[in-house]
Amino acid sequence: MGELKNWYMSKTVWGGVVAILASCSHLLGVEIAPDDQGGLVDSLTALAAAAGGLVAIWGRISARKRLR
Numbered sequence: 001m002g003e004l005k006n007w008y009m010s011k012t013v014w015g016g017v018v019a020i021l022a023s024c025s026h027l028l029g030v031e032i033a034p035d036d037q038g039g040l041v042d043s044l045t046a047l048a049a050a051a052g053g054l055v056a057i058w059g060r061i062s063a064r065k066r067l068r
Contacts, residue, residue, distance in 0.1 A: 008048040014041045 007013055018040050022032040032040070 008052060011041055011045055014044045
């Protein structure tokens with residue numbers, strides 16, 4: 001477990017976010033089933049990975065210095 005990754009690639013972080021959102025939604029009268037929470041975590045992780053890729057590409061395109 002010596003490898004590092006960005007926080008937004010962590011299923012644990014997204015699982016926590018989904019748990020918080022599920023709790024808050026419950027207060028508003030919206031229910032998210034536990035089975036749906038797992039799928040939501042997977043979807044959010046995939047979206048975060050796509051967003052990371054887009055930011056990396058945008059960063060390279062907008063960079064002011066060339067790579068060696």
